[in-house]
Amino acid sequence: MTDLADATRLTLCQRIHRFVLVLERFKRNPNRREAYHVLSAIEALREGRYEAGLQCIRAAELVAPIPEGLALLPGLHDDMTATELREALRAIVRPVETDVPASGVAEAAGPEAAGGDATN
Numbered sequence: 001m002t003d004l005a006d007a008t009r010l011t012l013c014q015r016i017h018r019f020v021l022v023l024e025r026f027k028r029n030p031n032r033r034e035a036y037h038v039l040s041a042i043e044a045l046r047e048g049r050y051e052a053g054l055q056c057i058r059a060a061e062l063v064a065p066i067p068e069g070l071a072l073l074p075g076l077h078d079d080m081t082a083t084e085l086r087e088a089l090r091a092i093v094r095p096v097e098t099d100v101p102a103s104g105v106a107e108a109a110g111p112e113a114a115g116g117d118a119t120n
Contacts (some may be wrong), residue, residue, distance in 0.1 A: 010099050016041055023082040030041040034060045036070075037081035042088050066118045 019038060023030055030038060037060035044053030065071065 003080045005048075005050065008054070009045070009048075012041065012045055012050050012057065013089070013093055015054065016045070016085075018087065019057060019060060019084075020082055020085045023085070030082045031063070032059075032077055033063050033066055035077035035085070036060075036075070037064065037067045038085050039077055039080070039088070042092065045089075046092050082108065 016038060019034075023034075029035075037056050041053040041056035041060065044050070044056055066077075
């Protein structure tokens with residue numbers, strides 16, 4: 001991935017996180033429109049379409065209407081909670097974060113972790 005893609009991915013993750021954080025701070029769940037657009041942003045993040053994800057989170061912030069063809073269809077966005085949105089974001093972001101410390105722990109442990117004698 002290029003530095004620009006990494007920066008855009010980070011920006012998208014932060015914007016989704018902040019949106020959910022505001023919902024939690026005000027102790028409310030997203031309305032149908034907000035949930036639809038946040039879920040779309042999370043899906044775009046999963047697929048690596050970061051610019052599209054930024055457009056989706058912008059639509060959530062503006063409470064933009066759901067696209068006309070989907071507005072009358074029931075979906076996951078109908079009864080979504082802020083906690084469920086946070087978990088959906090965490091499911092995508094967490095695997096990347098857990099890989100880094102796991103390899104760092106083995107390297108930082110040194111020869112003692114490999115069964116060597118630390119009193120040499």
